[in-house]
Amino acid sequence: AQSVTQLDSQVPVFEEAPVELRCNYSSSVSVYLFWYVQYPNQGLQLLLKYLSGSTLVKGINGFEAEFNKSQTSFHLRKPSVHISDTAEYFCAVSDLTTGGGNKLTFGTGTQLKVEL
Amino acid sequence: NAGVTQTPKFRILKIGQSMTLQCAQDMNHNYMYWYRQDPGMGLKLIYYSVGAGITDKGEVPNGYNVSRSTTEDFPLRLELAAPSQTSVYFCASSSVAGGTDTQYFGPGTRLTVL
Numbered sequence: 001a002q003s004v005t006q007l008d009s010q011v012p013v014f015e016e017a018p019v020e021l022r023c024n025y026s027s028s029v030s031v032y033l034f035w036y037v038q039y040p041n042q043g044l045q046l047l048l049k050y051l052s053g054s055t056l057v058k059g060i061n062g063f064e065a066e067f068n069k070s071q072t073s074f075h076l077r078k079p080s081v082h083i084s085d086t087a088e089y090f091c092a093v094s095d096l097t098t099g100g101g102n103k104l105t106f107g108t109g110t111q112l113k114v115e116l
Numbered sequence: 117n118a119g120v121t122q123t124p125k126f127r128i129l130k131i132g133q134s135m136t137l138q139c140a141q142d143m144n145h146n147y148m149y150w151y152r153q154d155p156g157m158g159l160k161l162i163y164y165s166v167g168a169g170i171t172d173k174g175e176v177p178n179g180y181n182v183s184r185s186t187t188e189d190f191p192l193r194l195e196l197a198a199p200s201q202t203s204v205y206f207c208a209s210s211s212v213a214g215g216t217d218t219q220y221f222g223p224g225t226r227l228t229v230l
Contacts, residue, residue: 009156032216043120043206043221044159051216090158094215102147102166102213103174108158 002026002095006107013081014115021076021110023091030096033074034104035065038088047089050074061085086114118142120222122207128228129197137192137225139207147210148190149219150174150182152203159206165190166213197229 003026013019025031032051036044048059055067065076074091088111092104123138141148146167151159161174165184179201181193190209194201204226208219 004158041224043223044208044219045221046218049218096215102172103149103161103164103215104219106151106158106160108156 002031002093002105004091004093004105004107006091006110008110009108010111010113012113012115015083016080018079019077019081019085019112021089021091021112023074023076023107025072025074025091025093032094032096033065033067034092034094035059035063035074035076036090036092036106038090038109040087044090047076081112081114083114083116085112087112120207120209120220122205122222122225124225125223126226128230129194130230131197131199133197134193134195135197135227137194137205137207137227139190139192139222140188141190141207141209141220142188143209143211143220144187145209145211145220146187147213147219148184149208149210150180150190150192151206151208152176152201153206153224154203162192162205194227199229201227202229203227 005024007022034049035047037047038044050057050067058064088109090109091107120141149164150162160176163182165171206224207222210219
């Protein structure tokens with residue numbers, strides 16, 4: 001079964017500093033990858049997704065992620081964070097090789113806390 | 117366009133009680149999902165549906181039941197509530213298979229079982 005590892009449960013960062021949130025998934029030939037964001041007391045919303053094509057994916061709010069097949073990683077980055085980016089971020093993967101296109105496997109989440 | 121709506125927002129149950137968490141979407145999506153979110157555990161899939169009349173188990177289905185009689189509604193039933201079911205429950209929907217495109221989430225139901 002597919003698994004997703006988010007190595008950092010919490011990441012504190014100062015406003016206007018760069019940030020990288022790490023995500024690794026278990027190896028598979030064919031996967032789709034997603035980052036979702038959850039603001040306090042809200043549901044999740046899509047930040048960005050990799051389905052095919054360019055390995056550098058740009059999302060909303062200035063975030064981007066790079067798909068690295070050899071390292072089975074999909075790290076999320078932002079060059080300059082804002083206080084409003086404080087939220088929990090979830091990496092998710094679907095494994096198409098096992099017929100799992102109907103559903104996602106989520107990581108345990110990374111809490112990003114932006115400080116002044 | 118309300119998107120995905122969930123009721124109630126909060127609920128406290130006693131052990132052994134039953135309840136139904138309601139989920140509705142107005143986007144004409146075929147795919148619908150129920151997740152539970154526990155602190156530090158991410159989201160776990162409980163059940164999902166690929167269309168009216170078709171449901172399937174996810175990763176953690178024990179203690180729950182679902183039905184999908186219409187495209188719009190996907191209720192989740194807890195028959196005998198247990199403290200282990202204390203969690204935040206999210207419903208989501210997608211127009212195509214949820215592992216291939218965006219899932220749209222509701223605001224969640226916070227359930228406490230005492």
